[in-house]
Amino acid sequence: MPHTSRHPAEGRIRAVVLALALAGATACAINPVSGKRQVSLLSEAEELAIGQQQDAEIRREMGVYDDPDLQRYVNEIGHELARRSHRPNLPWSFTIVDSPAINAFALPGGYIYLTRGLMAYLDDESELAGVIGHEIGHVTARHAAQAYTRQAQANIGLTILSIFVPSTAPFTDLGATGLSVLFLKHGREQELEADRLGVEYGSGAGYDPAGVPRFLTTLARVSALSERGVPNWLSTHPDPGSRVAKAEPVAGKFVSDEAKRVNRDQYLDRIRGLLYGDSPKDGIVRGSEFLHPLLRIGVTFPEGWELTNTPQAVMAQEPGTEHFMVLQEVEQPATLRGQQTRSIGDVAVAAMRRAGYRVVDGSMQRINGNDAHVGVYRGEAKGTGKVLMRAAHIAIGRQLYVVAGFAPEPAFAGVDREIKPAVETFRHLTAQEASRIQPNRIDFYTVRQGDSWQSIAARQGKGYVKATTLAIMNDRDVSTQPAPGDRVKIVVAG
Numbered sequence: 001m002p003h004t005s006r007h008p009a010e011g012r013i014r015a016v017v018l019a020l021a022l023a024g025a026t027a028c029a030i031n032p033v034s035g036k037r038q039v040s041l042l043s044e045a046e047e048l049a050i051g052q053q054q055d056a057e058i059r060r061e062m063g064v065y066d067d068p069d070l071q072r073y074v075n076e077i078g079h080e081l082a083r084r085s086h087r088p089n090l091p092w093s094f095t096i097v098d099s100p101a102i103n104a105f106a107l108p109g110g111y112i113y114l115t116r117g118l119m120a121y122l123d124d125e126s127e128l129a130g131v132i133g134h135e136i137g138h139v140t141a142r143h144a145a146q147a148y149t150r151q152a153q154a155n156i157g158l159t160i161l162s163i164f165v166p167s168t169a170p171f172t173d174l175g176a177t178g179l180s181v182l183f184l185k186h187g188r189e190q191e192l193e194a195d196r197l198g199v200e201y202g203s204g205a206g207y208d209p210a211g212v213p214r215f216l217t218t219l220a221r222v223s224a225l226s227e228r229g230v231p232n233w234l235s236t237h238p239d240p241g242s243r244v245a246k247a248e249p250v251a252g253k254f255v256s257d258e259a260k261r262v263n264r265d266q267y268l269d270r271i272r273g274l275l276y277g278d279s280p281k282d283g284i285v286r287g288s289e290f291l292h293p294l295l296r297i298g299v300t301f302p303e304g305w306e307l308t309n310t311p312q313a314v315m316a317q318e319p320g321t322e323h324f325m326v327l328q329e330v331e332q333p334a335t336l337r338g339q340q341t342r343s344i345g346d347v348a349v350a351a352m353r354r355a356g357y358r359v360v361d362g363s364m365q366r367i368n369g370n371d372a373h374v375g376v377y378r379g380e381a382k383g384t385g386k387v388l389m390r391a392a393h394i395a396i397g398r399q400l401y402v403v404a405g406f407a408p409e410p411a412f413a414g415v416d417r418e419i420k421p422a423v424e425t426f427r428h429l430t431a432q433e434a435s436r437i438q439p440n441r442i443d444f445y446t447v448r449q450g451d452s453w454q455s456i457a458a459r460q461g462k463g464y465v466k467a468t469t470l471a472i473m474n475d476r477d478v479s480t481q482p483a484p485g486d487r488v489k490i491v492v493a494g
């Protein structure tokens with residue numbers, strides 16, 4: 001859940017593609033990697049124009065991670081690799097974006113992004129070089145440019161995918177986001193080609209080529225774990241397991257005396273204090289609680305439900321069921337803002353009707369001292385079918401929030417015994433409570449005799465990080481315990 005509301009850029013992106021399609025200038029360009037001629041709608045100048053425009057969008061939507069030293073470090077390694085690539089003269093840039101997801105992506109024209117979530121899972125510089133090299137490979141082999149071409153030729157515009165759209169999402173505007181470019185999927189062959197180029201560029205700059213298969217192994221472990229439905233490198237880069245098998249022999253070919261740099265300690269020293277998980281500006285999940293220090297709101301979801309915090313909403317799901325809760329800001333049409341005559345009830349019913357929900361029952365109430373309209377609604381949730389929903393629309397100042405829970409009609413009465421009290425936990429935090437909410441950060445720990453991933457995770461307390469995740473962050477499977485004296489990453493508060 002963001003601090004400020006966003007403006008979907010769908011229109012602008014479509015406009016670019018349309019303009020290119022209308023220009024009709026199907027150019028033929030030489031692919032810099034293969035050396036073959038290739039039909040492409042994009043000239044290098046067009047690649048740069050699209051990259052530049054989308055770069056501004058990404059910086060605005062995701063935000064740049066606030067650590068100039070770390071940014072400079074990644075940028076230096078990136079340029080070292082790009083200089084040795086097939087397109088050394090592009091205006092390359094390398095940016096860490098402020099997202100907890102594990103992702104890396106590239107725009108046409110040489111714009112490369114790594115998320116801070118990915119930085120926490122990398123374990124040394126050779127893995128970092130491998131990921132950067134892979135993304136450089138997508139640009140030098142013109143994969144992104146080709147993806148644009150395919151989409152434009154199919155005349156479907158760019159598919160707008162949201163950061164996280166559960167199939168059961170009851171609110172239509174959950175799907176609106178401008179970040180379509182991130183989720184352009186590359187084909188399997190293109191992924192393997194990028195892996196190969198990642199090995200080539202990384203080892204060219206002196207890095208141990210084994211970093212590539214090693215980090216693909218980490219991704220395969222994350223994939224097997226798939227704790228949360230947050231899209232990351234896995235959804236845009238499918239099947240990491242089989243890529244390990246393909247990348248290992250390639251890496252073997254590039255092993256040389258010149259390509260030996262791993263630089264684990266150097267890398268770890270750079271990421272000390274790295275923000276891990278939710279950022280305070282998006283609100284923080286702690287167990288079954290969601291706290292937003294800037295909006296100063298808090299909700300306690302039912303015990304045991306799994307929470308997912310996305311830029312559009314906070315979702316909670318009872319594991320293995322179709323029982324959901326959602327918390328989000330309500331977009332109020334500009335014409336309604338400041339109109340004293342519209343009651344919260346009117347706004348609530350109108351918003352629910354726009355989402356396809358009819359009122360069964362509703363009344364004005366106070367929830368922890370705030371004006372609220374609490375209603376029960378009937379409607380259809382994509383993927384779940386007919387559902388009943390309890391939704392409270394709650395006003396804090398000029399802002400309106402909705403906290404709702406829903407389940408298939410026959411199950412609703414039973415589930416509502418958990419939903420109703422959870423809805424009623426919605427509260428406005430005091431300034432003091434808000435100031436105590438601290439994000440999680442990466443720190444280090446030297447393993448002692450008798451320690452295990454389980455005992456190290458348990459020391460941090462509930463709601464931080466699971467033993468399995470801790471092991472994966474440290475390049476191991478949870479069944480392989482760390483040895484005394486090992487320096488391992490841990491997650492701490494503050």
Ligand SMILES: [Zn+2]
Binds near residue numbers: 134138
């Ligand atoms: Zn890729």
